[in-house]
Amino acid sequence: MAERERLQWAIIVHGGAKSIHPSEEEASRLGCARAVRAGQAVLESGGAATSAVEAAIRVLEDDETFNAGFGSVVNHHGDVECDAALMDGATLDVGAVAAVQGVRHPISLAAELLTEQTVLLAGAGAVRFALERGVELVHPADLVAPGKRESHIGSDTVGCVALDAAGHIAAGTSTGGLAGKLPGRVGDSPLPGCGLYAEDAIGGVSVSGTGEEITRVALASHAMAALATGSPAEAAEAALDRLRLVGGDGGLIIIDAGGRIGWAHSSRDFAVAYADDTTSVRAMTRQVLGRDTIHKTDPDTYPEDLPRD
Numbered sequence: 001m002a003e004r005e006r007l008q009w010a011i012i013v014h015g016g017a018k019s020i021h022p023s024e025e026e027a028s029r030l031g032c033a034r035a036v037r038a039g040q041a042v043l044e045s046g047g048a049a050t051s052a053v054e055a056a057i058r059v060l061e062d063d064e065t066f067n068a069g070f071g072s073v074v075n076h077h078g079d080v081e082c083d084a085a086l087m088d089g090a091t092l093d094v095g096a097v098a099a100v101q102g103v104r105h106p107i108s109l110a111a112e113l114l115t116e117q118t119v120l121l122a123g124a125g126a127v128r129f130a131l132e133r134g135v136e137l138v139h140p141a142d143l144v145a146p147g148k149r150e151s152h153i154g155s156d157t158v159g160c161v162a163l164d165a166a167g168h169i170a171a172g173t174s175t176g177g178l179a180g181k182l183p184g185r186v187g188d189s190p191l192p193g194c195g196l197y198a199e200d201a202i203g204g205v206s207v208s209g210t211g212e213e214i215t216r217v218a219l220a221s222h223a224m225a226a227l228a229t230g231s232p233a234e235a236a237e238a239a240l241d242r243l244r245l246v247g248g249d250g251g252l253i254i255i256d257a258g259g260r261i262g263w264a265h266s267s268r269d270f271a272v273a274y275a276d277d278t279t280s281v282r283a284m285t286r287q288v289l290g291r292d293t294i295h296k297t298d299p300d301t302y303p304e305d306l307p308r309d
């Protein structure tokens with residue numbers, strides 16, 4: 001197939017690798033579509049990929065459908081502790097935060113760190129940094145959405161990858177982690193090479209799934225390596241093969257340097273939405289790519305007047 005000319009911009013988000021209850025499918029698709037629309041607005045006005053990723057993830061963090069920011073699952077002690085990261089493929093800068101409490105938008109705290117020498121801040125130090133930088137803080141209990149306190153199900157981290165008009169790629173993640181996790185536990189999401197990676201010359205990837213297994217196989221780095229020889233969907237598939245070695249479940253979204261979008265998941269479902277300068281917002285909760293996926297759903301196309309809450 002002839003190589004496509006590079007697109008002006010492209011963006012994909014995910015709402016987590018998990019089983020999505022039928023009653024949550026529409027909310028998952030709509031939530032992801034809204035997030036894409038927020039990132040798209042940044043990209044269409046010539047904004048940076050890092051800003052688009054932050055804007056998209058902030059929408060997902062505000063949506064209790066997803067396990068990030070408000071609506072995060074609770075840990076073993078009933079508290080929300082969040083991990084998030086943002087990586088700039090132009091500079092290979094990373095900003096990451098782990099096990100933070102009471103930060104309304106962990107992705108914005110990660111963005112604040114992006115230009116600092118420090119890559120990853122955890123716990124109380126990260127919250128102090130948020131205070132110094134004027135990043136919005138809330139009472140930690142205010143991040144617990146009704147219904148999530150009792151819930152020990154669900155593992156629906158959010159993520160985003162974007163390519164901007166200048167050819168720069170960024171990737172981001174945000175999560176409440178795994179329900180019932182030990183306090184202080186940190187998953188793959190804030191770790192470059194595990195939960196995310198971005199490098200302009202290659203592409204960008206954002207991951208969801210069982211964090212310990214994803215970390216053990218450095219999943220994002222495998223997807224990046226596989227992009228050298230395959231399409232984004234093939235690279236996501238190759239990474240999932242790697243994950244099967246340790247028995248984990250997951251999903252990956254990818255954009256390559258040419259703006260091609262792809263994703264795959266071994267979890268039953270994976271809410272995804274995407275758009276580029278030639279395609280309006282499309283969203284779905286599962287698709288056939290992985291040999292372990294069981295359903296096919298044609299993507300819903302969302303018009304300009306995307307429904308609002």
Ligand SMILES: NC(=O)C[C@H](N)C(=O)O
Nearest residue numbers: 155156157177187209211
């Ligand atoms: N839902 C998720 O993707 C969870 C995240 N990967 C973690 O283990 O913290």
